[in-house]
Amino acid sequence: MKRIKMGCTTLSIPAMALGIMRMNQKSVPEAQVAIQAAYDAGINFIDSADIYGGGKSEEIFGQAFSQMQIKREEMFIQSKTGIVPGKRYDFSKEHILHSVDEILERMQLDYLDSLVLHRPDALMDPEEVAEAFDQLQAAGKVRFFGVSNFDTAQFKLLQSCLSQRLMFNQLQFSLKHTGMIDFGMHMNMVDKPSVDRDSQFLDYARLHKVTVQAWSPFQYGMFEGTFIDNDGFPKLNQELQKLADKYEVGKNAIAAAWILCHPANIQMLVGSMNPQHIRDSAKGAKIRLTRQEWYDLYLAAGNYLP
Template identity: 50%
Template sequence: MKTIKVSQGPQKAAAIVLGCMRMPALSVSEAAKIIETAAEYGVTFFDHATVYGHGEAESRFGEAFGQTGLSREEIFIQSKVGLEFDRNEFDWSKENILARVDDSLRRLKTDHLDSVLLHRPDLIFEPEQVAEAFDQLEKSGKVRYFGVSNVPVMQIELLKKYVKQPLIFNQLQLSLEQSQLIDQTLYINNKTTDMSIDRDNGTLDYCRLHDITIQAWSPLQYGMFEGSFIDSPKYPELNKALQELADKYQVSKAAIAIAWILRHPAKMQAITGTMNPHHLIDICSASDVELTHHEWYQLYLASGKFLP
């Protein structure tokens, strides 16, 4: 498995991350199997959130991990806090951050989280409270690293004014179809297309400048959560291009789509949410594919973009 060096963080983080949002659909034995398969193929980085299955995803992982024979030191566990769907709000208050981390530790059956991300912006957050929470979590040994998820540039800057710990991750949506994180730079000053609209405030380049590792979620999806573009009749040109490269590299189309993300010089991680061991093994082959400069653009243009 390809690894990346995270500035001020883990020095060998798996480039492919297993997102555990769908784990509640598995039995404990099935969850243990996907964890074992992931670790066997070098996917030792597991992404959670307190809202996934209303906490059931973390609970299932915690129950299953004990059946794997793996040691805690062999894996990297990340969770995200701040989404409170039961209350219809986002909450980055000190009290909520601390309580949710404790909930995660209990459900995951571990004494620490390797990283905690603030999960989407709290519109009325107080950075002083976040800083106090992070200090307490670090000093207690409950959390090693910190970051954010779906958070724009200026909110990161505001956090950094108060938070002592480096913010080393930003989890953002990115796929061949949902590539707005990249697109706007290409179409700058072009009033003939809506793709010139800056929807991300330069977040990609900001993260590169400040050594924040981007974790790309839904790397095979189109829309927000509308489905996969792999084999979708909505994307014939993209699937044709994916198949050509899949044939060349002797991997699947899904692996090529993941390789497209890993090829970006920002050295991102790609989060796969599959709970199918065979599909996971298939996706892991992306780690062995190094697309050329031309092939990266070939896929980008096949996804519906054009050169101005």
């Protein structure tokens, strides 16, 4: 598994993480198979959130992991908080502290390697968040911190009040969600791809050594479904299959390789609970697409160059 540096640190993390959003749909033994498949492929980074399955995903993970032979210190375990189901976003100190305690209980852990704030809260008080982070770190409950779906200004605002460096920002990125790179190639134009919807965060991340975590790497839309083997995207799947045959892997590996080839050292979040898909996706970290292959996939996904 390809390894990358985490944020501004010298710590090494895998270029892929296992997202457990769908783990609530699995039995404990099935969850163990998925975790083991990821671990055996070099993916020793877990990404969760307190909202996944209403907390059930973390409960299943906790029961599964506690019965496995993998040592806690061999895993990097991350969770997210801040979404109150169907009601609001909440970055209050009280909510953050309470959520972490509940996450640790569900996952049967003493600490989280990373806590990520899940989608921006319009009522965020950066100084209040800073107090929560300081308290969590001092108590040994959280080692590192990050955010999810923040634009550049929101990221800077929060960072200005923190004593810790923010390590991560989770952003949607895939062959069918390319806004972070479209507008740069359509600079000074008036077409749809020229619109900057991400406030140039990818460039900011490279300048300030922030790890971008790409979510939904095989999805189109927000949660409409996967583009892999989808009849609605024949040209893209034809190109994926051509390269899959060349590199002797599955289509998931090629779609993963496309993301990981970007020089920003993006970490990709694999959300599948299918051991075969996990193993195939992991193979993408070993593939170095040519520049022409990378652009051929980009164009096959329905994009165009000016």
